[in-house]
Amino acid sequence: MPWFSRFLATASIAAWAISFLSAAPSPGDRIAAGERLYREGLRASGTPVTGTVQGDVPVSGSQFSCVNCHLRSGMGSSEAAIVAPPINALILFAPRETAPHERAAYGEKSLAAALRTGVDPAGRALDPLMPRYVLDDEDVYSLAAYLRTLSAAPSPGVGASTLVFATVVTEGVPPARRAAMLGVLNAYFQSKNAQTRDEIRRAERAEALKQPMYQAWREWVLRVWELHGPPSSWKGQLDAYYRKEPVFALLSGTAEEDWSPIHDWSESHRVPSLLPITDRPALREGDFYTLYFSKGVALEAQVIATRLAKIHAPARVVQLFRAGGIGEAGARELRQALQAAGTAASVEDVTIATQESPAAAMRRGIGSGPPAAMVLWLDRADLEAISASGAGAAIRTVYLSATLSDLVPGAALPALGDESILASSFSLPEEGRLRAKRLEIWLAQRGLPKDEFRVRDETFFACMMAGEGLMHVKQYLYRDYFLELIDHTAGAAAYASTFPRLSFGPGQRYLAKGCYLLPLGPNRSAASRDAWVVP
Amino acid sequence: MKMRIPLFLAAATMLAVFTPVGATEAKSVAGPACCAKPQPKKAQYVRTVASYPVSNLRFLDQESRDVVLADVLREDGRPIALNFVFTTCNTICPVMTATFAKLRNELGESASDLRLVSVTIDPEHDTPAVLHQYAERYAAGADWRFLTGTVEEIVAVQKAFDAFAGSKMNHRPLTFLRAPGSSDWVRIDGFASAAELAAEVRSLTPR
Numbered sequence: 085m086p087w088f089s090r091f092l093a094t095a096s097i098a099a100w101a102i103s104f105l106s107a108a109p110s111p112g113d114r115i116a117a118g119e120r121l122y123r124e125g126l127r128a129s130g131t132p133v134t135g136t137v138q139g140d141v142p143v144s145g146s147q148f149s150c151v152n153c154h155l156r157s158g159m160g161s162s163e164a165a166i167v168a169p170p171i172n173a174l175i176l177f178a179p180r181e182t183a184p185h186e187r188a189a190y191g192e193k194s195l196a197a198a199l200r201t202g203v204d205p206a207g208r209a210l211d212p213l214m215p216r217y218v219l220d221d222e223d224v225y226s227l228a229a230y231l232r233t234l235s236a237a238p239s240p241g242v243g244a245s246t247l248v249f250a251t252v253v254t255e256g257v258p259p260a261r262r263a264a265m266l267g268v269l270n271a272y273f274q275s276k277n278a279q280t281r282d283e284i285r286r287a288e289r290a291e292a293l294k295q296p297m298y299q300a301w302r303e304w305v306l307r308v309w310e311l312h313g314p315p316s317s318w319k320g321q322l323d324a325y326y327r328k329e330p331v332f333a334l335l336s337g338t339a340e341e342d343w344s345p346i347h348d349w350s351e352s353h354r355v356p357s358l359l360p361i362t363d364r365p366a367l368r369e370g371d372f373y374t375l376y377f378s379k380g381v382a383l384e385a386q387v388i389a390t391r392l393a394k395i396h397a398p399a400r401v402v403q404l405f406r407a408g409g410i411g412e413a414g415a416r417e418l419r420q421a422l423q424a425a426g427t428a429a430s431v432e433d434v435t436i437a438t439q440e441s442p443a444a445a446m447r448r449g450i451g452s453g454p455p456a457a458m459v460l461w462l463d464r465a466d467l468e469a470i471s472a473s474g475a476g477a478a479i480r481t482v483y484l485s486a487t488l489s490d491l492v493p494g495a496a497l498p499a500l501g502d503e504s505i506l507a508s509s510f511s512l513p514e515e516g517r518l519r520a521k522r523l524e525i526w527l528a529q530r531g532l533p534k535d536e537f538r539v540r541d542e543t544f545f546a547c548m549m550a551g552e553g554l555m556h557v558k559q560y561l562y563r564d565y566f567l568e569l570i571d572h573t574a575g576a577a578a579y580a581s582t583f584p585r586l587s588f589g590p591g592q593r594y595l596a597k598g599c600y601l602l603p604l605g606p607n608r609s610a611a612s613r614d615a616w617v618v619p
Numbered sequence: 620m621k622m623r624i625p626l627f628l629a630a631a632t633m634l635a636v637f638t639p640v641g642a643t644e645a646k647s648v649a650g651p652a653c654c655a656k657p658q659p660k661k662a663q664y665v666r667t668v669a670s671y672p673v674s675n676l677r678f679l680d681q682e683s684r685d686v687v688l689a690d691v692l693r694e695d696g697r698p699i700a701l702n703f704v705f706t707t708c709n710t711i712c713p714v715m716t717a718t719f720a721k722l723r724n725e726l727g728e729s730a731s732d733l734r735l736v737s738v739t740i741d742p743e744h745d746t747p748a749v750l751h752q753y754a755e756r757y758a759a760g761a762d763w764r765f766l767t768g769t770v771e772e773i774v775a776v777q778k779a780f781d782a783f784a785g786s787k788m789n790h791r792p793l794t795f796l797r798a799p800g801s802s803d804w805v806r807i808d809g810f811a812s813a814a815e816l817a818a819e820v821r822s823l824t825p826r
Contacts, residue, residue, distance in 0.1 A: 137714055137717065138714060138718060138810060138811075138812040138813065139812045139814070140721065140725075140812050140813050140814050141714070141717050141718050141720075141721045141812065141813050142717075142721060143713075143717050146756065147713050147716075147717060147756060147757070148713060148717070152709060152713060153709055153710055153713075155709060161709045161710055162710065163708065163709065163710040163711050163788060163789070163790055166710050166711050166792070168709070168710055212663070212810070212812075213710075213711075213714055213810065572788050574786045574787065574788055575786060585743065585770070587741070587743050587744065589705070589707045589741055589744055589787070590707045590708065590709050591707050592707060592744055597743035597744055598743055616769070618742070618743050618746060618769075619746065
């Protein structure tokens with residue numbers, strides 16, 4: 085009976101399909117499971133993968149996931165003579181022909197053998213530093229599916245002959261700052277392209293120079309992404325810009341407002357954002373894509389808290405700020421940091437009311453008796469008003485924020501307290517002067533002014549880091565690899581003049597790690613090694 | 620004053636006193652391309668003996684306690700193992716730290732008779748709180764101190780142990796072992812398995 089056999093055939097195909105589907109996850113699920121294994125060291129069951137390194141040292145996924153050594157891009161890493169080789173899609177699943185490491189392309193079977201027993205397709209033992217993992221077939225299939233997507237093609241924003249960057253500027257940015265930043269960016273791009281245009285021609289024409297090194301050259305293209313209106317609308321504007329033309333990375337950029345919406349956009353689109361000029365960075369431990377100079381007032385707050393916990397606890401600490409500004413963010417962070425330090429210090433917050441003079445608020449904060457210390461999260465104008473009023477005369481120690489006040493250690497601002505201590509992650513004047521020479525000459529050569537020097541310095545440094553990163557990625561134009569190589573560019577910190585101590589490291593996203601705590605007035609001793617405090 | 624003893628000499632002179640261990644010149648262990656057979660494991664490290672000045676440098680440990688290096692390393696009848704690591708390291712530090720963790724198990728009942736010291740080479744990132752978390756990840760007990768300090772002090776201690784490579788990215792796998800009653804350090808340059816390190820530690824402990 086034809087209808088019956090047709091029914092049987094359909095039913096059996098359906099049954100087969102159902103059993104197949106229930107046994108094997110969809111390709112998308114497999115890739116997701118593979119990514120979890122690669123990044124977090126978790127098997128499909130949710131348990132950490134286990135393995136052995138060095139022949140006898142047991143390890144688990146939380147310490148030894150793939151990403152640990154081969155990094156997010158899969159392009160591997162090296163430290164001194166120890167090399168974790170690249171295992172991205174293009175390299176792992178292609179034969180390797182370079183002696184003495186020739187091998188056939190990996191497939192699922194040979195990948196399983198390498199992961200479990202440490203033997204490569206050529207029968208060679210992998211380095212004992214590569215863990216021998218306990219994995220079932222499904223784990224290997226998932227990992228292979230993920231690896232086939234990992235750094236498989238150049239990132240968006242990479243054209244055949246161009247590399248597109250964007251810089252974000254918001255409406256509220258003062259014109260002088262905007263002009264300073266864009267001036268440096270444009271001049272840097274122009275110089276860069278002037279230097280490399282011949283390399284592109286060489287790569288095209290000279291047979292002998294058709295080497296990977298020359299394939300890496302691209303013309304740098306800069307787009308300016310202007311954001312208007314409230315920060316809540318920025319995400320939509322960024323999406324629209326990106327849809328129109330994807331960019332490889334965001335470079336420098338500046339906003340008056342909290343950087344968080346731009347940060348979150350970068351993170352969700354996996355677009356690197358290199359060194360924005362902001363006093364309000366997003367504080368997100370564990371995020372990957374935005375690299376900041378510093379945590380700004382949050383870092384200053386942590387440093388002040390470290391000092392307070394050491395010398396004033398337990399005691400009364402009063403902090404003064406204006407509502408809604410970065411001063412309030414600093415005050416919040418200080419309170420948290422003191423709590424985390426487990427001090428018994430009581431912290432009182434005083435906000436300057438509308439129509440109230442800073443001096444009156446200061447007197448209100450002092451109250452019945454002078455506190456052990458006051459922290460003034462105020463700008464220069466407010467501090468000068470307090471200084472002129474003499475309201476702080478009874479206070480022993482006053483702490484100030486360099487980010488808010490723009491003061492430098494040693495500056496004269498009398499009668500804030502017996503002693504006014506400035507928390508600053510910026511260079512001391514004498515440190516900065518020497519380091520600024522390079523940029524001063526660079527600006528002069530291009531006919532650019534020196535105003536807004538800090539903005540120019542930070543922009544220039546961001547460009548330098550992009551150049552460093554791209555020089556090392558060579559033709560492997562993957563965003564994650566670009567950031568990973570910047571993480572390894574430890575020596576470049578000397579090129580910044582605004583910040584005396586920037587330090588790079590894998591996954592470290594806030595480069596300044598400490599502050600000077602130095603008094604205002606003539607009696608500061610910058611030579612004191614204890615002056616630099618890391619919270 | 621540092622002595623570099625050629626390996627065969629060191630092995631020969633120590634044979635009578637210590638259990639000799641299989642340290643050889645550090646060479647790649649990659650075998651010929653033909654054979655899939657597991658190869659007998661050759662040691663991947665170089666062993667030398669040296670004396671380092673232990674100074675009064677001050678550090679903070681993972682519990683934020685102020686410590687003086689000379690006190691941390693003060694003789695108490697137990698052997699001591701010391702290395703340099705940093706917590707965001709991608710490559711060699713996780714292996715070195717896992718090896719230290721395993722080393723204590725390897726020594727079995729005598730585990731508490733070994734003191735471990737890990738000094739960070741990235742002091743501005745590796746604060747006591749960060750080191751505390753890192754120590755927890757490797758279930759380090761009270762006998763394993765993690766130390767951080769100022770950049771200057773950390774450079775100084777690396778130089779004191781002839782372990783300063785300029786940048787943390789040029790960091791080398793070095794382990795230092797000291798026997799009870801000795802002022803000399805056994806310097807292990809390269810990767811030793813936990814069993815090899817344990818054998819080295821046992822060889823330090825006179826019976």
